[in-house]
Each structure stands twice: as C-alpha cells, then as structure tokens.
Amino acid sequence: MFKILLICALVACAAASDAVEELRSDDIRADGFATALKVSNSIDRAESGDIHGNIDGHFSWVSPEGVHVVVKYVANENGYQPSSDLLPTPPPIPAEIQRSLEWIAAHGQKA
Secondary structure (H helix, E strand, C coil): CCCHHHCCCCHHHHHHHHCEEEEEEEEECCCCEEEEEEECCCEEEEEEEEEECEEEEEEEECCCCCEEEEEEEEEEEEEEEEECCCCCCCCCCCCCHHHHHHHHHHHHCCC
C-alpha cells in the first residue's frame, strides 16, 4: 500500500512540473553500489548497498500541501525497515500488560 502511494506521489510530482531537471549519479563497484537522484521539483532519492545485500537509503518529496516528506530505510537480513515522522507508530502497551511483563521478567517462569 505504502509503495503504491509513493509511486503515485512521485508520478504526480513529476507530472505537475513541465520542465523537470534531473541530476543522477550511479557508482557500481565490486564491493557494492551507490546511487542518487535529485529532481528539480524536490524529489530526492539515494541509496547504497554492499555485496551482502545490506542497503541504506532515503527518499523524499514535497507533498501538494507543502509538507517535506522524508523516509529513511534499511534493508537487510531483517527485512525492509522504513522510518519517518509520517509513518504510524504502534500503540502504547497497556499498563496492565506492562506490569505483567515486568513481573514475569522479575520472577521468571517455574520449571
């Protein structure tokens, strides 16, 4: 869902500007890669990776409401891990559950 939203936002931003200038750099090496893309309408993307499949990167754009959206991510053996101020966060753990977890941690489990 988020990827579809991102693609739609990027296409909409690109379509909104008649004259879009692009600055791109790619560096492919034996031990990994680095790539970057900057577009004159505030779209920005960069990522780098190594031969083990670890990738660090970010992408950003300015929404139609004028909000600068930035998403940073890591992709590795633990999967795709995005982070952004605009991504939802999990709800807090209820106090009763937290107390139970603390009690279990303090007393352990009986054999």
